Amino acid sequence: MENEKAFVRHFFQVGVPQSEKLDIIAQHFHEKLIDKHDHLLNEGKISQEYLLLESGFMRAYSLDTEGNEVTTAFYGAGQPVFDVASFFMRTPAKESIQALAPCSGWVISFEELNKLFHSIPEFREVGRGILVKGYASLKLRMQSMITETAETRYAMLLQTNPEIFRQAPLKHIASYLGITDSSLSRIRREISRQHK
Amino acid sequence: MENEKAFVRHFFQVGVPQSEKLDIIAQHFHEKLIDKHDHLLNEGKISQEYLLLESGFMRAYSLDTEGNEVTTAFYGAGQPVFDVASFFMRTPAKESIQALAPCSGWVISFEELNKLFHSIPEFREVGRGILVKGYASLKLRMQSMITETAETRYAMLLQTNPEIFRQAPLKHIASYLGITDSSLSRIRREISRQHK
DNA sequence: AGCACTTCTTGCCAAATGACAAGTGGATTA
C-alpha cells in the first residue's frame, strides 16, 4: 500500500474514517516539492493545485497600488495552501504564494478534487470545513485589525503563532499586521523596554 | 404552483436550471419577516437560519473588548445573510445580525440545507460559490484596510455601495471602515471642501 | 407640544503611525 501518503490519509482520517475511502482520496494526491523562494502560485495565473503542506513554510502576498508587497497569509506544516477565490472560481489569482523554506506536500487538481467531493460526501464535508475555518479566521483578523492597536496585534500573533517569527522576516510580518517595518521595529523596542 | 417563492427560484435559477429541482429547493424555504431593529441572530446563539434577503437592509456587528459595537457587514436585497462560522460549524455566534429596515426574505435550516446539498449537486455548487465569493470579498476588504487610507476606503465604499449610505447611520459605516465616527466626519468635511 | 434620545459635527490635544534617510551587522556572492 502507498504508505508514503500516510500524511494525506492522516489529514483526512478524522473526517473520513473508512480506510477504503481514504485509499481513494490518497490516490488522487501527488507529491510536490518546492525550493525555498520558489512559487506555488503566481499572481495573474489560475490556481491549479490544492496543496497540503507536509513540511516547510509558505506565505501569500500581493502588490498594492504602489507596487509594495503585502503579505496576506502564512502557512505552516499541516495546513492546506491555495488561493480560495482563484482555485474555486477559476479566475486569475490576485496574489502569489511563495515558499519561505524548502517545502514538501501533496497536491490535487481542481477537477480531481471535485470528483472526490461528488463521490465521497464525508470528504466534501471536510472540504467545506476547511473553507469555513479559513473564513472564520480571516474574520477574526479583520476584527482585530479594526479594534486593536498594532502593538496588541503584534503581541497576539507572537503568542499564538510564534513559528511565524522563526521563519519569516519582520518586513513580511509587518505588512501582514498592517503596519510598516519601521513601526514594527519601534513596537518591538517598546516591548523589550517594558520587559526589563 | 408556489409562485410566491419566485424570488427563491430566481435566486438559484442560474446555478440550477432544471425546474423540478428548483421546485424541490423552493419547497424547503420558508418566508421570514423581520421588523426594523429586530435581530436575525444574537451573539452567543447558534445561527439556525440561512436567509435569502428579498427586501430590506441588514447589518452584522460584534462587540470589542471595551463593549463598543463594530459593524462587520452590510446586507442589501438579493444577498444571502447568515453567520458562516456559526451556521456551518454549529458554534455560538461571535456577532449579531440586525435589520436596519423592515426586511422580508426566505430561510432554510441547517439540516434542510444539507439535505439539499447532498441530493442536488448543482445546488451545492451554488452554495460553495456563495461561500467563496464571501471569502474573496472579505479578503479584498482586508487588503484595502492594510494598504489604503481611511479616506480612500470611504470614497471607494461610497462609490461601490452607495445604498449603504442611504440605509445605515454614519457611526455604523465608520466602524465598518475601521475608524471612529469623529474621524469619518472629518474625512467627509475634507472631501466636501475639495469639491467646492 | 415637550422631552429624551440619536446622529452628526467640531475643536482641542495626545498618541500612533508613516515617510524618508542613514547606519549597523550579517549573509551572500563574485
Place this chain on the structure above:
DNA sequence: TAATCCACTTGTCATTTGGCAAGAAGTGCT
C-alpha cells in the same frame, strides 16, 4: 577578500487618527 545586498533599527518630522467634550439638528415617543 572585497563588494554587494538584505534585514533590521533608529532618528526626525509630518500626517493621520483617536479620545473627549460640547453643541446643533433631527427623530421619535408620550
